[in-house]
Amino acid sequence: MTTPVLQVDALRRSFGPATVVDGVSLRIDPGETVGLLGPNGAGKTTTISMIAGLLRPDGGSVHIQGVDMASDPLAAKRHLGLVPQDLAIYPELSARSNLSFFGRLQGMRGAALRRRVAEVLEVVGLTDRATGASKTFSGGMKRRLNIAIGLLHEPRLLILDEPTVGVDPQSRNAILESVEALSGEGMAVLYTTHYMEEAERLCDRIGIIDAGRVIAEGTRDSLVELTGRTDTVTLAGDGPLEEIEAAVSRIPAVREVHRITGEGRLVMVVQGAPQAISAIVATASGAGMTLRDVEISRPDLESVFLHLTGKALRD
Amino acid sequence: MRVVLAIAWVELRRFLADRSNLFFVLILPLAMVAVIGWQFGSDRSGAPLSVQGPGGAATQALVEGWEDAELAVTLRDTPELVQEDVSRGSAEVGVLLDPEAEAAYRDGIPMELEIITGSSSEAPAVAQVVRAQAEAVATEAAQVGLLETFGDEAEARAALDDASTLVPPAQLLVQEPEDPVAVAFEGVEQFDSGAVAQLLLFVFLSTLNAAPALIKARRDGVVRRTMAAPVTTAQAMAGLTTGRVVIALVQGAYIMLASSLLFGVRWGSLGVAVVVLLVFGLVAAGVAMVIGVLVDSEGAASGLAVGGGLVLGAVGGSMVPLEFYSDTLRQVAQLTPHAWANDAMAQIQRQGAGIADVWPQLGVLAAMAIGVLVLGSLLLRRSLARAM
Ligand SMILES: Nc1ncnc2c1ncn2[C@@H]1O[C@H](COP(=O)(O)OP(=O)(O)OP(=O)(O)O)[C@@H](O)[C@H]1O
């Protein structure tokens, strides 16, 4: 088994009487992207601060690339890139100077540093604004610079704490693409977000955190299965609906089939629609159906959270 | 080391990015130069000394002596012109020599000068320098005269270099019957230590501005981000401090250099003075770091910096000279970096002290600097856990 890039065990932290992080454990392997999803005040940022060595845990441990953060913080931090939730840039300095400075702190220099600075400026779309003081940037531009600093040194572990708040869709897409590319090269990513679609797009696994505890963890599909709810597949078209119904019922993933004859529709309750859909379509066609429309609707992470906590994820 | 320099460089750039800070590095020191130069400079009127004499060896030797003491000398043809210079204030002091003085100089016996002191507050100090210098010139002439009895003049001068202390000094007779050397020295002392006190007060105050700057960096999140990189708190502290000490040094050296060039204020060896200033600046920067990590509000930190800087300066002899303090107060003063720095700078100025002579003061200042910087490093780590 490979050493995990990040191994977090039973992390705890209180502020005064309030226990804010209460036994969080996580593991991220190379190339894996793990999301942390939870409502405001769940303890995501506090957890991240402890992982990044900025906050001393009351209990538990953090290992990055097998290095214990408590006993050798400098070595552990060498593998880490952090994009904090709150902006962390020098407003007096330009985008380029900000990047060069934080690059130097990571031990980069010379031509390699300059080349990498130019690359990340391109990724976050700030090449034309590389030289002006960053305090003159729009909110979204500042966010993009904030992210660029975390990506700069191509860390083994990249932690992004709600990085894309206030970033427009095109820029967000460029940023997500670059995170995906780095992840493809083996970088591990820990990602917190309130955007369900970002979590679904990026994350191999998602941890759901509430009141300082990870209450569920797994792939998106396995989490959705926790709700006991299944996907709904609707086929619309012409053909011998009764025979088609009988044919698709024999597919193991299909739990129930409802026939709405007047509208020419079959509505099915399916376990794992994305995997079963091709079999369903092929079977229906084989049974003589001419398809007009196929619709899959799936329960989302929002409903998972609701199911697990009885609370909405967002206020 | 590279990390420390990177942080220091960013601190400098942040400092310079704020236009109002240019006021602190360029304009305010210029004002300090003017104030110090005006109060303590030795030749602000251009020609503080107006001289009339027969123009023989004595006149020449004396004028050279005064010019070596950085007094500007104007030679006049008649005693009346000298009187006029002094009464109109275009000279602080007038000196009249007669042929008898020339003869006395030649013979190595006490010569008599007439010294006319002007009415400005500056004049007595200048007169004392004039006297002390004339004394030195006369003494040398007397020593050479004495030695000449053994050979020719060139040999005598060579012998003098080896044995000047073996010969009893000659006397200089002036109008006012005071001990010229003691008075002159005392005058120089008060005269320039005021400049030291003001310099230290200013550098300390302006360096404490690092405290609100650090709070702003903490608020901007860049300190946290720095600490998430492979950087120790000691490195971060060293970087933050280095940036500020460089600013303190630039300010201090600039004030010393400009006031000595423009106004002839004497600071002793500039090199040694800069070393004292460096260690003193480290203490100031360290105190600023402690304030900057303990306090979370920039306004409060600015107030604390100005108030604290003034109180430390006042207690440490930067407003009233330590010589006027009671013994108890002097002991309290020893707790401030100002007292030690004032003491070291005064020695450099008055006695031409070198690094070796001011070791004790440098040692105490260095210990203070290490103390505040270690404290700052410890507090910096803890400050990361605080919400701002
Ligand atoms: N420095 C601190 N001092 C005291 N309480 C704190 C501190 N930092 C966080 N908290 C508290 O800890 C709890 C968790 O905060 P945290 O920032 O970790 O939440 P989060 O999950 O990141 O929320 P969000 O989604 O809003 O960013 C909150 O109740 C917060 O008030």
Ligand SMILES: [Mg+2]
């Ligand atoms: Mg947060």
